[in-house]
Amino acid sequence: MSEHHYHDASNVVNPEHAEHHIVTPLQYSYVYGGLIIGTIITVLAADINLGVFNPIVALAIACTKAVIVILFFMHVKYQSNLIKVTVGAGFFTFIVLVTMSLVDYMSRAWGLW
Amino acid sequence: MANTIAAAHEHEATASHGHDDHHVSLPQHRHHFETQEQQREAGSFGMWLFLLTEIMFFGGMFFAYLLYRNWYYDAFVTSSNQLSVPLGAVNTVILISSGFFMALAVWAAEVRKKKQLVRYLILTTIFGLAFLGVKTVEYKEKWEKHHIPGASFDVHEFINPAIDAKTGKAEQRPLAPDMAQKTQVFFFLYFAMTGMHALHMIIGLGLLGWLIYRAQRGDFTDGYVAPIENFGLYWHFVDIVWLFLFPLLYLINRHPLQ
Known part of the structure; x- marks a missing residue:
């Protein structure tokens, strides 16, 4: 009886339950566009002389792109x-x-x- | 079954049993997992733990880069400008495209479209191969210019930079002979980091061939997406490493004369 009471075949009372989410191709294409734009900005920003801020800007853009990849391509946002x-x-x-x-x-x- | 309470519970038990059977519908669902969702999450969790060890592995090289760039900054600037920014930028776009098709492959597996899954996996492979092709062109140029660290490394160009025909001035700021030797440190890190990255891609391309074969057989379009999904995580991780390698190796300082 008690076993039946706690049995949760569809896993909904599990605190780790996350709705399975399928990212659509349209959303992926927005992410793709964003990453391409990020690449262009990286190259253009490197051609402007910002002194010590050049590597900071480059790393900031790279980190932004990495976070976008992790959240959407790697589905972490929906995990x-x-x-x-x-x-x-x-x-x-x-x-x-x-x-x-x-x-x-x-x-x-x-x-x- | 005179006992009505027991009879009622027996009915409940069979109903629950039937429910369980519905959930254990796929041959891939291992019996030690309560639900498919739990199995799937355990798989992603394991894959992420592996990727964290990869972050530490590449992280060590990025840290070595950080220290030596700080130490031998002039050598790093001069050698960085030996790399072709157009080739690096094109390769970044190629790799992002490969990752995009990999993401679409995961989608195709989720919505159970076999033809599209195979097509997207093949596109992922083609763009991956294109990346390695461009990398080969770059490595070949380094070989020809004796920019591979070791006994035949040539510092001549860094001590006596080429003269720009239009301005009549040196293209680069000349380096003192001892600093010029330190360009080898940059090229060592360049080959170590892009080489390990390329090795990861070669392993990935091998796995892609195996996944295409199995996808063709219909293994992943019947609700069993985990291998495609977890390979996708690996492939995107390799993308992320390149997103950092490109600015750090190719774009250190585009204004060496100022």
Whole structure:
């Protein structure tokens, strides 16, 4: 009886339940257009002399494009919280590793980086 | 069955059993998963864990790039300008197109259109091959100009840059001989990073051939989308790596004389 009571064949009471979402070709073509425009902007922005801001702008555009790919092409926007947190945790860990390594690197020869 | 309560429950149990049978309708649904949705999510979760290890793998190389670019900035600028921006930009567009067709392939599998699935997978493969073709042209030029790190690496061009015929001035700022040697660090990272990226694409193209064969057989247009979906995640990840490689390697500083 109790087993029957908690049985949830369609998985709807599972907190990880996420409605299965199919992204349409039209939505994919918008994403595709956005990525192409991003590429053009990257090349044009590199030709403008922004000094130290050139790499920052280039990385900002690349990060934006990467987020678009992850959210739509890789369907993370429509996934359960488990997948979203997993992806976020991975990038967060990567940033922690880079930051801590840079802190070590920069503090060893202060001012000479 | 005189007991009416038991009789009622027996009926309920068979009804529930029938319901279960409806859910376990596909041969691909493994018995240790409660539902297909759970199985699918476990698959995506595993695929993402693999991709996180890939982020760490490529991340290590990006970090090496960050430190050496900081150290040998002048050498990095000069060697970066040896790379062809048009070829790099065209390759970015080619790779994004390949990813777009891969996304459409996932859609075709979801809506169970076999012909379209096969067609989109073939287009993904063609654009993937085109990317590697352009990469081959670029590598060949580096070989011819002795820009592959090692014993036959030629720093001549970095110490005595070519003279622009129109202005009569050097095309690049000349590098001191010790800094000119450091251009090898840039080219080492260039070949390591684009080479590992290309290796991932070659592995992906091999998997695509296998997926096309199975898609043709109708394996993925009967409600079993997981292999297509998870391969899509891999392919898009390889795209993302290139989205960072392109600006970081090709577009470091387009104003070397200012």
